[in-house]
Amino acid sequence: MSEQRVSIGHASDIPPAWGALRSASRRFTVAIREPRGTEVFSVAWGELTADPGMDWVVVLDDGTAYPIKKDLFNRTYEAAGPGRYRKVERSRLVQVPPGTVALLATLEGPLEVRHPDYVAVGVQGEVYANAARWVREHLAFDPVGSA
Secondary structure (H helix, E strand, C coil): CCCEEEEECCHHHCCHHHCCCEEEEECCCEEEECCCCCEEEEECCEEEEECCCCEEEEECCCCCEEEEEHHHHHHHEEEEECCEEEECCCEEEEECCCCEEEEEEECCEEEEEECCCEEEECCCCCEEEECHHHHHHHEEECCCCCC
């Protein structure tokens, strides 16, 4: 049986049959740095690019790093201590159903996301991916119906 492939470039493209977005808050803080030239980050779903002047590189305590557009970072994070930042916006996520591939058009590049991972939605409807393991370890879901 082949996987169903669904193209998603904006939150409005997420099929209603996947269910409502769920909101969650972050349990941690991060550091940031400028990209060292154009940097490419390999993630489970593909490759993301960070460009100097346009992006920050977010660095987790375990060394995991990924790019984010500077303007998006400035809208969604706040200082939480010297050199540390916390995402203030609640994450809004929906899990990719079994047998489905979500073909995401993210701001940093295209990604393929499969169950049990999540499609996350930003404040302007932009989409990105969150691994199920990462969600379990780093987010706390709000009560159902609070997205």
